Amino acid sequence: MLFTKGLLAAVVAYIAFLVYQSHSLDNKRNAIELAFLQSWRDYTRHGWDADVYRPISKAKSNMYGSDSKPLGWIIVDSIDSMLLMYNSSRKNQEHFKTEILRVEDWVSTKLDYDIDVSVSLFETTIRMLGGLLSAFYLSDEMNIGDPSIYLAKATDLANRMLPAFENTATGIPYSSINLHTGVSEKNHVDDGASSTAEFTTLQLEFKYLSAITGDDKYWRAVEKVYKPLYEENNLIDTYKGLAPIYVYPDTASFRGRNVRLGSRGDSFYEYLLKQYLQSHETLYYDLYRKSMEGVKQHLVSKSSPNGLVYIGEREHGLFGPLSSKMDHLVCFMGGLLAMGATEGLHISKAREQAFWDTKREEDWILAEELTYTCYQMYHQIPSGLAPEIVVFNDQISSSTHGWWKSEKGDFYVKPADAHNLQRPETVESIMFLYHLTKDQKYRNWGWEIFQAFQKHSGQSCKPSDAECPYTCISNVLADPPTKADNVESFWLAETLKYLHLLFQDDIDLSSIVFNTEAHPFPIITPEQTKNGTLLNTGWSFD
Ligand SMILES: *[C@@H]1O[C@H](CO)[C@@H](O)[C@H](O)[C@H]1NC(C)=O
Numbered sequence: 001m002l003f004t005k006g007l008l009a010a011v012v013a014y015i016a017f018l019v020y021q022s023h024s025l026d027n028k029r030n031a032i033e034l035a036f037l038q039s040w041r042d043y044t045r046h047g048w049d050a051d052v053y054r055p056i057s058k059a060k061s062n063m064y065g066s067d068s069k070p071l072g073w074i075i076v077d078s079i080d081s082m083l084l085m086y087n088s089s090r091k092n093q094e095h096f097k098t099e100i101l102r103v104e105d106w107v108s109t110k111l112d113y114d115i116d117v118s119v120s121l122f123e124t125t126i127r128m129l130g131g132l133l134s135a136f137y138l139s140d141e142m143n144i145g146d147p148s149i150y151l152a153k154a155t156d157l158a159n160r161m162l163p164a165f166e167n168t169a170t171g172i173p174y175s176s177i178n179l180h181t182g183v184s185e186k187n188h189v190d191d192g193a194s195s196t197a198e199f200t201t202l203q204l205e206f207k208y209l210s211a212i213t214g215d216d217k218y219w220r221a222v223e224k225v226y227k228p229l230y231e232e233n234n235l236i237d238t239y240k241g242l243a244p245i246y247v248y249p250d251t252a253s254f255r256g257r258n259v260r261l262g263s264r265g266d267s268f269y270e271y272l273l274k275q276y277l278q279s280h281e282t283l284y285y286d287l288y289r290k291s292m293e294g295v296k297q298h299l300v301s302k303s304s305p306n307g308l309v310y311i312g313e314r315e316h317g318l319f320g321p322l323s324s325k326m327d328h329l330v331c332f333m334g335g336l337l338a339m340g341a342t343e344g345l346h347i348s349k350a351r352e353q354a355f356w357d358t359k360r361e362e363d364w365i366l367a368e369e370l371t372y373t374c375y376q377m378y379h380q381i382p383s384g385l386a387p388e389i390v391v392f393n394d395q396i397s398s399s400t401h402g403w404w405k406s407e408k409g410d411f412y413v414k415p416a417d418a419h420n421l422q423r424p425e426t427v428e429s430i431m432f433l434y435h436l437t438k439d440q441k442y443r444n445w446g447w448e449i450f451q452a453f454q455k456h457s458g459q460s461c462k463p464s465d466a467e468c469p470y471t472c473i474s475n476v477l478a479d480p481p482t483k484a485d486n487v488e489s490f491w492l493a494e495t496l497k498y499l500h501l502l503f504q505d506d507i508d509l510s511s512i513v514f515n516t517e518a519h520p521f522p523i524i525t526p527e528q529t530k531n532g533t534l535l536n537t538g539w540s541f542d
């Protein structure tokens, strides 16, 4: 009898625990939804429909001057976050629905990409084309509104950008293109060189558009960049798959030898893996594998005294010294390595697959270590928010005078790098690692970071406030941290979306692929890729 009572009590306690957990999960998602709605409403009330918005002064402007029409920079980037939150929200579903339909109406009646300005091919592709395509995908999935509005706009925009790939002899586009005339422009600095990560981060979007429309011209165009990039430079043998960050578009040759996984380098690696995840064509996995072996051999190191694993930079090429500087941007690598190892399966399942090998095991361990390091870049800062760049203690760098030093001594922050742009990369990796392990510690880390954003970026607005001017931080080291007057579209498009996904259950990471701006696309099925010669890789090494 006693035993049964004890058992009963244990069962009751366990059920209570489960109920508590699911309540607390609902409450956390609800808090993130409220932060989104508060930040969004502050924009819609004071900044609508401008591309650039300053939440403190309430100033607004468009990307290419005040006479220029808006590109939908903040609006288009935010649609799919609202669709995802709408789909799983318990309390705010009607609010999201209202906003989604309002935005759809704006896209249909106001958004016009016939603009006589030269736009960044990369930024416009990842934010606008990516945003429209995932809005198409999700509004169709969720049966809300009219998905064809987004597809028509996406196709129009892609057609305006397509000449960029015809305008050079190599197929590697110049940095900008005029959306009205179709004329391309070289980068105005850096000798006209294009950033490596920019022209290698267009492929998921254009390929998905080919898959939807059945027209392979988008797919063919974006794929052209790889053959010259790899073959002209002997990228695999000479550079170990680690591409310097600038390329001359007319010749495909590298400018300089600077190798890093931060700005201008990052998403080159990301899109190698993600093209494999998108269409399961092994060429891209093989290229990714070469690069990751290069990363492990040439860029990974550990801090003193506590051995935080980081990815450094080789400013003077692979045989120059390793700099221990790491951009917050590099923090996407934990999630990427984890997805590359598991292909979106839970780690225990992935380890049972025929594809599992020692290289994937190494990638996985590195993924966990890097994500921990990136979490420490928040946790060890008194405000709880990471700076834009840290310099790890490698016991070599001599002059650290005037730099802030972390309490445990593992990293420094230079005064000029102490800002926080509400970037997503760390919560992105945390989201992936959580769903691939179900280890509660990742949710704890994500919640801690969200609360720091609420407190400092959101200036401790109350949950009952209808609006809240979430803003970037100019100095995370000041007490209290000082605010900047700006909000980036990726706060709504990425950071809050990844946080929200972290607190959802049943996310299937093997059926979707996120572009570099967190816009999800469904994977392209083997039926689609094997259909005639349409949608598959059209190049190989000579
Ligand atoms: C939308 O919600 C349903 C029900 O919770 C879920 O099964 C589905 O996977 C969700 N769709 C997406 C794209 O998240």
Ligand SMILES: *[C@@H]1O[C@H](CO)[C@@H](O)[C@H](O)[C@H]1NC(C)=O
Pocket: 214, 527, 528, 531, 532
């Ligand atoms: C296969 O291609 C044909 C035309 O080439 C097209 O009509 C059909 O919809 C395609 N099927 C799939 C599954 O994409």
